[in-house]
Amino acid sequence: MSRRTSPVIPGFGLTLGYTLVYLSLLVLIPLGAMFVHAAQLTWEQFWTIISSPRVLAALKLSFGTAFLAAVINGVIGTLLAWVLVRYTFPGRKIIEAMIDLPFALPTAVAGIALTALYAPNGLIGQFATSLGFKIAYTPLGITLALTFVTLPFVVRTIQPVLADIPREVEEAAACLGAKPLQVARHVLLPALLPAWLTGFALAFARGVGEYGSVIFIAGNMPMKTEILPLLIMVQLDQYNYAGATAIGVLMLVVSFILLLLINLLQRRISHS
């Protein structure tokens, strides 16, 4: 780590050193310690923990609901970004300012608010009840909570890209006889897709790890509505550190593999 191109500006050693020490002490060494802790388990022990039906059910639920929420956000996030960038209409500024509410609102507050809203006797939940299904205390409720907390990601990553696409390109395509769907497919989609995938990946990663907003609405029934982070919490409450560590390692490894795949996909798209 050497070769500075701007020798006039001081502070390289100081700032880089401080950054590395701070990151190491706060993030890297503690995270590494978790892997060291997990390495004390034998493969059989590790495998027994992570292949238990309860862990597998939680794994499927966490990644499944986070994926679904990211897909929903991919749709409504694109809609919101499009409307905010392209149109002027009454209330645009209010919506623009409030999009970030899920980032500013503590997740526990979001959790109890959404539970009150979607519970069987809640404002929206009662309609579901009369139609014969439940929202809160089911995977559907978890998905909705995750959709709420990750709503800003797709909007905020797409917005600047959308604003930078010159309208002339679309107009030119339309003048050359392209139908609106063709314009969307051949002009907008290629330009937006990398940013869309970034937003999707951010929403997905946050959704997998999310805890505060989910535990209230989930109902937390083992095998049915128990998410992975909660399972770690349960192990910790029972002083089962080996179990908590194994599940933590599993979760990190699976998330990183998925993020890596999304990253590779993104590179292929922006190269072609």
Place this chain on the structure above:
Amino acid sequence: MSSATLTASAVNNAARRGSALGRRLLVISAWLVFLLFLVLPLFVVLTEALKQGVGVFFTSIFEPDAISALKLTLLAVGIAVPLNLLFGVAAAWCVSKYEFRGKSILVTLIDLPFSVSPVIAGLIYVLLFGAQGFFGPWLREHDIQIIFALPGIVLATLFVTVPFVARELIPLMQEQGTQEEEAARLLGANGWQMFWHVTLPNIKWGLIYGVVLCTARAMGEFGAVSVVSGHIRGYTNTLPLHVEILYNEYNHVAAFSVASLLLLLALLILLLKQWSESRINHLKARAGEE
């Protein structure tokens, strides 16, 4: 007028009418999403909080446990945010002003905490500093408590908010380049003078923006703090944890009252965010004109 141009203009008009209709539909659906997803939950928090009148609302907020939770939250935010602010400036400085090998790895590492579950963030500190952790015996010998105490809460809060300031500053400082700093140096300014008089004024609003986002997350962090706090009422209970305890005790009105206090803080944060953002755009527009 030939028939060809006639049909062309008719098609054009139809398309325009179609797009006007489509536009209206899109705006209406955006409004519906906004009301249903963002406004309704806020409305529910306030109505549930005021269900039994203003009196109960204020008693719940001014109850001693709630006050000590508020104090602890402010204390943790007050320690964590300045530390991550300092880190964010240092990290953005070395990433944006110099070229060196391994830079992209460093940027990835700075963002790492965003893809780690908050519960894992709590867990790693328990594994290090808990009673059965690596340093557990040593800490007990020296009578130092980290887990189930303030230091643990601060550490967990620090971890989840590490990237915020750096993430806002890196693109901003990369865009600004190094010319102004170089000029200041050539004119004889020392390192600190250059930083205070040239760099800081340039990045001021980006810095405020990052701090606002960092504060929001630090104030509301739940999962990570929940692991290391131990939920000791009046001692290690932050405001979001206090909401959880009240809610699980079926004391819903009190839970929603404290929640609406957090909601007000969140709205205040959004206002500050909007303000710093508009300042950034204003400066960018002015720089564009020059």
